[in-house]
Amino acid sequence: MQVGEFLFECLKNEGITDIFGVPGDYNFSLLDQIEKDGEVRFVHCRNELNAGYAADGYARVKGIGALITTFGVGELSACNAIAGAYSESVPIIHIVGGPKSMMQMQHKPMHHTLLDGNFDTFKNMYEQITAYAASITLENAGIEIPNAIQKARETKKPVYLTIPMDVVTTNMTSRAGNPQRKKTDKASLKEAVQMITTRLQAAERPVILPDVYAMHYGLGEKVEALAQKMNVPVVTMMMGKGGYDESLPNYAGFYCGKLSSNKSARELVENSDCVLAFGAVWDDYNTGLFTDKIDPLAIINVMPNYVQIGKTIYPNIIIDDMIEAFPTENHSWTLPNPVAFPFDQMNPSDGNLSADSYYPQFQNMLKERDIVVTESGTFAWGLAEVRLKKGTTYITQGGWGAIGYALPAAFGACIAAPNRRVLLFTGEGSMQMNVQELSSMLENGCKPIIFILNNKGYTIEKYINTVKNTVYNNFPDWAYHKLPEVFQHEAFTVQVSTDSELRQAISEAEQKCVKQLCIIEMMVAPMDAPEIIHRMHETVLEMENKSKGLLSVFK
Secondary structure (H helix, E strand, O other): OEHHHHHHHHHHHOOOOEEEEOOOHHHHHHHHHHHHHOOOEEEEOOOHHHHHHHHHHHHHHHOOEEEEEEOOHHHHHOHHHHHHHHHHOOOEEEEEEEOOHHHHHOOOOOOOOOOOOOOOHHHHHHOOOOOEEEEOOOOOHHHHHHHHHHHHHHHOOOEEEEEEHHHHOOEOOOOOOOOOOOOOOHHHHHHHHHHHHHHHHHOOOEEEEEOHHHHHOOOHHHHHHHHHHHOOOEEEOOOOOOOOOOOOOOEEEEOEOEOOOOHHHHHHHHOOOEEEEEOOOOOOOOOOOOOOOOOHHHEEEEOOOEEEEOOEEEEOOOHHHHHHOOOOOOOOOOOOOOOOOOOOOOOOOOOEOOHHHHHHHHHHHOOOOOEEEEOOOHHHHHHOOOOOOOOOEEEOOOOOOOOOOHHHHHHHHHHHOOOOOEEEEEEHHHHHHHOOHHHHHHHOOOOOEEEEEEOOOOHHHHHHOOOOOOOOOOOOOOOHHHHHHHOOOOOEEEEEOEHHHHHHHHHHHHHHOOOOOEEEEEEOOOOOOOHHHHHHHHHHHHHHHHHHHHHHHOO
8 A cells, every 4th residue: 555545545534524734835735636536535725824714614514634744835734724723722734735754865955854864853843833743754654653543532632643745656565553552540540439439429619620631522412421320510711612501401601711791600710619620721811811719729620641630630531431430429419590691681772883783693593503613812712601502513723713714714614514503702903913815615515604893903902902902903804795706606795784684695695695605794893892802902902001000019
């Protein structure tokens, strides 16, 4: 078997049917192999950064994704997307077509390199932002390719493979390896279970916090079963949004420290004497700029490879095994009274669009099994408090937060699940970063409903900036609803500025999206934002004032 044939057979075994990328002379042999294969499709993107984001969105729907770039210029263009996938724990197989083996062995100064004869430079860079990086040869292909894929599957992180263009079409000289899955330390698991049992017996106010790792390891249903069996309220955070069925009666809302508008959810978490966290990351996004008031000794955090109870760590425990062994016998509590969610009430009006009016409309339009993709601006924070329907896949960068991520990620989601409805919520500033991928959506017959929030600038940046009236957060205005004309495709587009116009546009888009892509451009006031952004602004000012006060002490 040729190396390229073996590579794509391995990818197909993972359920990968589409690979994103951009053609380049060093990856032609890889792309030729894809066309010859016939079962895997190469999805041509407009640039490598977008291709990486598309592979990320695809992976969040199907569990794993793949990306092909050319050496040097192509792979470096994709760096931001791969770093984001590493930060967010999204498994992507990044395949790089490289110069011929002999050129590398002779250290020839080739194009798309630094012209210094060193062909390991970019692999060394990628080692910092991937879980595994390897240079493929005829001798090691049978071992390194399965090892890399296994590593991506286990860690939920991207991996990197660079393959010389001539190696792709040459027969392997090594047998395929069979990587062994990591196993749980039974003694460590037993001790953790005993300690959790003791904690639960003493607990009076437990709460469950499923987060990013539980979601990306596909453990949502198991956590749901635990929560319902134990009759414990469940609260989600920014990075774990969408990892729990929010239509269930024990879902109690969204927690984000001091920024939380749902006071009952905040009280449940901060007054809890036993916080059962599954894959939780305590970064500034999840904790509301570190304004959370959770007792660290009350936290039981089940992570991918260990369990932390208070300050004690129980190592070498696979997260799946811990959830399977989780003690639920004789542990059942009384759920608190049902809570009101921020956007449950929709009061029809005909006023100008504002965050107070359009988020309830979004919540009202959601359906089961929707794929919701949100950009890393005001939309990401506002939609975090929207209540999702059963089976919703929610995609956003809750940690990395790259502007421009959402549009190509939504493209990847459309390719991964062509029979599911995709809703993209993005800002006009983000659209200006990666608007080219709208062309790819149209070319591939994707039919998402795209909401573009036009508020005349980087609004979230204006709120977190303590210096007022800056000009660098502004940019030229576009006629976003006319973009399909530029790409020479038919689409349903409309520009709205009132509540009634938005309701009408949503109604029409829900009919039209069966056959065509839909764009709804929302014209709002420049500083329009949901309440959570206003609380973020106040918190940033408080932190700034405290910092200034502290500095004055040392003057």
